[in-house]
Amino acid sequence: MALSTLILLLLVLTVAAYLYxxxxxxxxVGGWRNVSQLHSLPAHYGALAAIWCVVPALVLLVxxxxxxxPLIDRHVAAQLxxxxxxxxxxxxxxxxxxxxxxxxxxxxxxxxxxxxxxSQYQQLQAQSTSLRSLLAIALAVIGTAYAxxxxxxxxxxxxxxxxxxxxxxxxxxxxxxxTTLGIVLSVLFEALQFFREIPPTDxxxxxxxxxxxxxxxxxxGATGSFGAIPLFVGTLLISAIALTVAVxxxxxxxxxxxxxxxxxxxxxxxxxxxxxxxxxxxxxxFFAVLTVAPALRRFGESIGLSVASESALAAGLVMGIMIIPxxxxxxxxxxKAVPQALRDGSFGLGAxxxxxxxxxxxxxxxxGIVGSILLAASRAIGETMIVVMAAGLSANLTINPLEAVxxxxxxxxxxxxxxxxxxxxxxxxxxALGLMLFCTTLVLNVIALHVVRKYxxxxx
Amino acid sequence: MTQTTETVRASLAKRYARERRFHMMGLLSVMAxxxxxxxxxxNIVTKALxxxxxxxxxLDVPLMPDVLRLDDNPDADAIAKARYNRAVRQGLLDxxxxxxxxxxxxxxxxxxxxxxxxxxxxxxxxxPELIGTRHSLWVLADDDLDTYRKxxxxxxxxxxxxxxKDFQVAxxxxxxxxxxxxxxxxxxxxxxGDSREPELAGVRGALVGSFYTLIVTLALSxxxxxxxxxxxxxxxxxxxxxxLIEVNINNLAAVPSIVFGLLGVAVFINFLHLxxxxxxxxxxxxxxxxxxxxxxxxxxxxxSVPPSxxxxxxxxxxxxxxxxxxxxxxxxxxGILTGTIIGMAxxxxxxxxxxxxxxxxxIVDVPQGITDPxxxxxxxxxxxxxxxxxxxxxxxxxxxxxxxxxxxxMNAFAVYLRKRFERSW
Numbered sequence: 001m002a003l004s005t006l007i008l009l010l011l012v013l014t015v016a017a018y019l020y021x022x023x024x025x026x027x028x029v030g031g032w033r034n035v036s037q038l039h040s041l042p043a044h045y046g047a048l049a050a051i052w053c054v055v056p057a058l059v060l061l062v063x064x065x066x067x068x069x070p071l072i073d074r075h076v077a078a079q080l081x082x083x084x085x086x087x088x089x090x091x092x093x094x095x096x097x098x099x100x101x102x103x104x105x106x107x108x109x110x111x112x113x114x115x116x117x118x119s120q121y122q123q124l125q126a127q128s129t130s131l132r133s134l135l136a137i138a139l140a141v142i143g144t145a146y147a148x149x150x151x152x153x154x155x156x157x158x159x160x161x162x163x164x165x166x167x168x169x170x171x172x173x174x175x176x177x178x179t180t181l182g183i184v185l186s187v188l189f190e191a192l193q194f195f196r197e198i199p200p201t202d203x204x205x206x207x208x209x210x211x212x213x214x215x216x217x218x219x220x221g222a223t224g225s226f227g228a229i230p231l232f233v234g235t236l237l238i239s240a241i242a243l244t245v246a247v248x249x250x251x252x253x254x255x256x257x258x259x260x261x262x263x264x265x266x267x268x269x270x271x272x273x274x275x276x277x278x279x280x281x282x283x284x285x286f287f288a289v290l291t292v293a294p295a296l297r298r299f300g301e302s303i304g305l306s307v308a309s310e311s312a313l314a315a316g317l318v319m320g321i322m323i324i325p326x327x328x329x330x331x332x333x334x335x336k337a338v339p340q341a342l343r344d345g346s347f348g349l350g351a352x353x354x355x356x357x358x359x360x361x362x363x364x365x366x367x368g369i370v371g372s373i374l375l376a377a378s379r380a381i382g383e384t385m386i387v388v389m390a391a392g393l394s395a396n397l398t399i400n401p402l403e404a405v406x407x408x409x410x411x412x413x414x415x416x417x418x419x420x421x422x423x424x425x426x427x428x429x430x431x432a433l434g435l436m437l438f439c440t441t442l443v444l445n446v447i448a449l450h451v452v453r454k455y456x457x458x459x460x
Numbered sequence: 461m462t463q464t465t466e467t468v469r470a471s472l473a474k475r476y477a478r479e480r481r482f483h484m485m486g487l488l489s490v491m492a493x494x495x496x497x498x499x500x501x502x503n504i505v506t507k508a509l510x511x512x513x514x515x516x517x518x519l520d521v522p523l524m525p526d527v528l529r530l531d532d533n534p535d536a537d538a539i540a541k542a543r544y545n546r547a548v549r550q551g552l553l554d555x556x557x558x559x560x561x562x563x564x565x566x567x568x569x570x571x572x573x574x575x576x577x578x579x580x581x582x583x584x585x586x587x588p589e590l591i592g593t594r595h596s597l598w599v600l601a602d603d604d605l606d607t608y609r610k611x612x613x614x615x616x617x618x619x620x621x622x623x624x625k626d627f628q629v630a631x632x633x634x635x636x637x638x639x640x641x642x643x644x645x646x647x648x649x650x651x652x653g654d655s656r657e658p659e660l661a662g663v664r665g666a667l668v669g670s671f672y673t674l675i676v677t678l679a680l681s682x683x684x685x686x687x688x689x690x691x692x693x694x695x696x697x698x699x700x701x702x703x704l705i706e707v708n709i710n711n712l713a714a715v716p717s718i719v720f721g722l723l724g725v726a727v728f729i730n731f732l733h734l735x736x737x738x739x740x741x742x743x744x745x746x747x748x749x750x751x752x753x754x755x756x757x758x759x760x761x762x763x764s765v766p767p768s769x770x771x772x773x774x775x776x777x778x779x780x781x782x783x784x785x786x787x788x789x790x791x792x793x794x795g796i797l798t799g800t801i802i803g804m805a806x807x808x809x810x811x812x813x814x815x816x817x818x819x820x821x822x823i824v825d826v827p828q829g830i831t832d833p834x835x836x837x838x839x840x841x842x843x844x845x846x847x848x849x850x851x852x853x854x855x856x857x858x859x860x861x862x863x864x865x866x867x868x869x870m871n872a873f874a875v876y877l878r879k880r881f882e883r884s885w
């Protein structure tokens with residue numbers, strides 16, 4: 001029985017269990033007239049039976065899905081005659097046999113060993129599938145029967161059902177923790193493997209980045225060099241350009257919108273900023289490549305400068321536009337949180353509006369503004385699509401914004417798209433870079449959130 | 461008048477000028493953002509416009525058995541396998557009998573798309589009686605012809621700088637004179653999957669891929685996000701565990717999207733062996749990314765329902781769970797749905813993590829399910845933007861316009877929901 005049919009059948013059984021247990025609970029007291037004698041509503045009894053029906057069966061299916069492959073592999077491998085394979089890689093042979101099963105051409109295979117293995121696989125998989133269906137349905141029926149057999153007037157069905165629901169809610173809430181854990185573990189694990197091959201000092205302080213390694217040992221080619229300094233410098237250069245654009249414009253917009261602008265202007269300008277923030281980054285990337293970069297190049301030629309076609313400047317400028325809304329909306333919030341009394345005091349002393357803003361409001365809001373800039377910086381460092389499309393691939397160690405540089409995110413994308421070999425330093429390097437990226441942005445975010453929260457508390 | 465007053469009076473003009481300058485700077489900053497937006501959208505829409513029309517050429521295709529290499533009494537199988545490309549070529553040669561050299565012939569054949577022979581084959585399959593006659597048929601033009609026709613700028617470029625040479629332009633003028641050229645809306649763009657030929661490339665595969673990916677994302681992130689929000693807002697007592705969850709949610713909202721891609725590769729593809737390039741994995745990764753958005757929005761919505769409503773339910777004997785699920789949740793639903801749609805819109809525009817899990821493959825077929833290899837709209841934009849052909853630049857812009865239209869629709873729906881159903885207490 002196919003998995004989808006089985007799940008459909010289980011759902012039907014669940015509904016049946018619900019309806020049956022509901023009726024049964026009513027029968028124990030003799031119909032709706034005496035329903036108040038029941039501890040819980042009939043629907044609660046139904047739900048309890050439904051839970052007992054579907055949950056054990058689903059747990060079984062998940063366990064089966066995880067354990068089925070390895071167990072069958074081990075069984076087949078145990079029966080394999082060692083003499084027949086003669087030192088060849090057993091895993092490789094098993095893989096070939098599995099592919100054979102999937103392609104459905106077992107009869108036409110010429111190698112008798114492989115053919116035997118494949119038919120063994122096929123047989124075992126068929127057995128496993130029918131056993132799975134049988135066990136799942138049996139569990140569902142037994143669960144329902146158990147729940148129904150316990151239905152009495154005094155069974156605290158509602159309490160049990162609600163306890164189960166609470167468990168589901170708490171599990172959902174902890175998905176956030178699991179995700180973080182998953183990120184940390186997966187990135188850390190692969191990065192550690194990378195550092196086993198390349199010493200961390202070479203990675204952190206090396207100045208040459210050329211990740212092309214020979215995939216086979218006998219291949220001619222570079223051994224690869226994984227000095228990440230050019231990437232860090234490139235990332236910082238582009239982020240610095242972006243912040244140079246975004247911070248003044250974003251901050252001034254926030255000041256204007258919260259202090260000067262008429263409500264009508266605000267109601268137009270705010271959505272415009274939001275739209276700017278909602279445009280997918282791939283669109284910005286396309287804009288950078290197709291419009292900004294050629295324009296910069298032509299402009300550079302006209303004043304006698306040579307601008308690389310994938311210059312850091314183009315990517316940085318467009319990224320700056322993208323993060324304007326992040327700076328402005330957060331700064332807007334913190335500027336608004338500054339108490340009116342401070343402004344009034346300043347006006348009372350005869351200061352103009354701009355003097356009040358520069359000498360009173362901004363200093364008072366400074367921690368929050370710094371927080372918003374840090375968040376924008378973390379955005380800029382982690383931004384991927386704009387730099388993948390508009391910045392280069394060559395790892396130049398330079399701080400000249402007119403040249404092409406590459407960034408951490410660009411390298412992660414280039415290393416991981418295409419063929420992946422999870423035991424080559426080239427692929428693993430992406431995870432080491434990812435670890436650096438994750439840690440940097442995490443630190444920036446934590447500091448920023450902390451600063452902003454501290455600041456809010458100060459005026460509340 | 462005291463000396464202080466005089467000093468103040470003297471500096472007033474300067475201070476007011478400074479005030480005006482500051483005011484102007486603020487206004488300019490706001491206008492700069494607006495100008496960027498107009499520039500960006502205007503630039504892309506003008507680039508995209510040509511891609512929404514396409515050119516057809518009318519050919520008189522000779523469907524003679526000798527041209528098609530058919531016997532006298534061909535069966536259906538033979539008709540399906542007939543050499544329709546020869547018919548198309550002969551049709552072109554008949555229009556321009558003076559063409560003789562090999563290279564010129566090749567250029568002539570390239571006036572129409574590679575799709576032309578299939579158009580002819582379809583016509584014949586629909587009506588086998590056509591064999592032996594000369595049949596007039598509109599076939600898709602090649603992208604070089606199409607781009608040249610639509611671009612005034614390209615027509616002004618010297619011959620050496622364009623792919624469409626002057627002798628081809630002469631053919632085009634001749635075809636125009638014979639009224640064998642027409643422009644129609646580019647349905648191909650919405651009917652086809654990806655293709656190496658610009659005139660045949662469409663966004664349908666990417667649209668369907670995006671749809672499946674978003675379905676998976678929604679199916680995972682909505683229930684989990686709402687359940688997590690209910691737990692944190694209504695049940696959780698403040699302790700280490702819930703603090704940890706809150707910190708994690710806030711941090712996940714700011715983790716770069718590419719890191720989620722790394723998680724996807726390492727866990728779902730390398731460890732759990734889920735299929736590469738599939739909307740299933742893409743949807744899982746995107747749902748982990750959108751979870752913080754949905755949880756934060758749902759918590760705000762639940763919080764905004766006044767506690768008196770839950771209290772009234774509790775007072776009438778409802779359990780806590782009943783008070784929440786029967787009363788608080790329905791009232792919070794508009795806010796929750798608004799947050800969910802905004803999260804989905806973010807997921808629709810996301811590219812970077814999907815590159816990692818292999819949704820960048822060149823896929824011609826429209827995916828049939830969540831485990832088929834697929835690509836999504838923003839990744840399609842990324843893929844096409846790499847192609848050098850001018851026609852692909854136009855199509856990239858067109859794909860961006862389609863993407864933006866969907867984003868606008870989703871956000872407009874979210875705004876509508878908020879305006880229509882959200883109530884203040």
